Amino acid sequence: MRKVEVCLSPELLHLYDVDDKIVVIVDIFRATSTMIAALASGVTGIVPVMDLETCKSYKEKGYIIAGERDGQKAPGFEMGNSPIAYLEGDFLGKKIAMTTTNGTVAIEKTKNAAHSILIGAFVNISATTRFIQNQKKDVLILCAGWKGKFNLEDSLYSGALVSKLHPHFRTDCDSAIALKSLFESNSHRLQLFIGQASHAKRLQNHGIEKDIDFCLEMDKYDFTALLQGNEISIHKA
Secondary structure, X not given: OOEEEEEOOHHHHHHOOOOOOEEEEEOOOOHHHHHHHHHHOOOXXXXXXXXXXXXXXHHHHOOEEEEEEOOEEOOOOOEOOOOHHHOOOOOOOOEEEEEOOOHHHHHHHHOOOOOXXXXXXXXXXHHHHHHHHOOOOOEEEEEOOEOOEOXXXXXXXXXXXXXXXXXXXXXXXXXXXXXXXXXXXXXXHHHHHHOOOHHHHHHHHOOOHHHHHHHOOOOOOOOOEEEEOOEEEEOOO
């Protein structure tokens, strides 16, 4: 039987075997949620970039450049990391180069060894579940965390995905078992529970509660986002 594991931070990734697995990258507040929002609103592709200067260079190639550090838009960038900013469809048919504090780093660390990389968010969790169930591969869910530390929102998403994959996937991974239980115990009050999270409070301090509400919405979209080459796009089966 296929198995599922959860890595709680990119800092722990060296303890896991990524080779030939489906890796689900999770940065709920806000990179992966923003990527799904952008694609749903007509953006045709997103190039994840680790550093600010490389990301800026994509502007000359016709990309919209999106840069975020410590929860705020980086100086010199057209966009930050807000999913709400894409919902009006202003970037229909455009491509984006994006760099964020945590999420794009997690993608960079896994893209060369993984069988495939999925972008994980609550807003399309059922579509992601279906994609995984249709593959014959083991799964590693990688939480982007916050600057190497464990965080609550990515971990709860991981628990939700493990729960949805059960019983078709086995696990002997303690973090997967613990997070499945944590999600199932709090699924009826998810917003209240994640409202305690350190990064939720950081974002509230910036006055962007609408972003938090969006990121915690379940199954707003019915598509999967996949890294294909160096670009994230909607996966067409």
